[in-house]
Amino acid sequence: GESVGLHLPTLSVQEGDNSIINCAYSNSASDYFIWYKQESGKGPQFIIDIRSNMDKRQGQRVTVLLNKTVKHLSLQIAATQPGDSAVYFCAELLTDSWGKFQFGAGTQVVVTP
Amino acid sequence: GAVVSQHPSRVICKSGTSVKIECRSLDFQATTMFWYRQFPKQSLMLMATSNEGSKATYEQGVEKDKFLINHASLTLSTLTVTSAHPEDSSFYICSARPHTRNEQFFGPGTRLTVL
Numbered sequence: 001g002e003s004v005g006l007h008l009p010t011l012s013v014q015e016g017d018n019s020i021i022n023c024a025y026s027n028s029a030s031d032y033f034i035w036y037k038q039e040s041g042k043g044p045q046f047i048i049d050i051r052s053n054m055d056k057r058q059g060q061r062v063t064v065l066l067n068k069t070v071k072h073l074s075l076q077i078a079a080t081q082p083g084d085s086a087v088y089f090c091a092e093l094l095t096d097s098w099g100k101f102q103f104g105a106g107t108q109v110v111v112t113p
Numbered sequence: 114g115a116v117v118s119q120h121p122s123r124v125i126c127k128s129g130t131s132v133k134i135e136c137r138s139l140d141f142q143a144t145t146m147f148w149y150r151q152f153p154k155q156s157l158m159l160m161a162t163s164n165e166g167s168k169a170t171y172e173q174g175v176e177k178d179k180f181l182i183n184h185a186s187l188t189l190s191t192l193t194v195t196s197a198h199p200e201d202s203s204f205y206i207c208s209a210r211p212h213t214r215n216e217q218f219f220g221p222g223t224r225l226t227v228l
Binding site for chain 1: 115119147157159204216220222
């Protein structure tokens with residue numbers, strides 16, 4: 001996955017446009033992934049999850065795509081709104097780990113009017 | 114469903130004192146709880162994994178005698194920062210994993226400021 005502790009990349013998106021947030025994960029054996037949204041000063045909030053037996057999963061205005069070949073995960077947000085401004089983290093479930101997740105570095109999404 | 118609370122949400126303490134942070138799963142039983150630390154503009158750093166009724170497992174580099182974790186019931190875990198120093202100032206977040214599920218649900222976090 002992305003290294004923890006580095007600077008936070010920023011994605012600037014115009015309101016109404018679609019957002020695509022990318023994440024690379026580290027372990028080819030990982031079989032469960034979650035996208036979280038974290039607003040300033042708050043804890044992460046579950047957005048959507050996907051298991052490795054799926055390539056795509058859709059929620060309300062969000063779609064997660066999983067490419068196991070290149071160990072890549074993406075989150076697409078349709079018609080981005082000001083309330084979507086937050087930091088987004090991908091997380092992969094580590095195998096044999098009591099349910100521990102490894103988090104990506106995160107992407108700051110800034111929605112502009 | 115799957116609500117996790119933390120208390121307090123903010124705490125300011127003097128250097129050398131101890132601070133206890135509570136994490137509760139409100140509507141489910143959590144066999145496992147996790148404690149994270151987050152610095153500004155950075156990702157979550159796992160500190161320890163806490164299983165009900167057993168000793169916590171700490172990540173490499175986390176001092177178990179400084180960050181005491183107690184998971185006394187299936188709905189409550191506590192983190193005590195002992196002999197706090199200014200460098201312990203951070204955002205501490207807990208998460209809880211329901212029994213037989215993989216998702217983790219996060220608390221709202223506790224902002225600790227050590228003067």
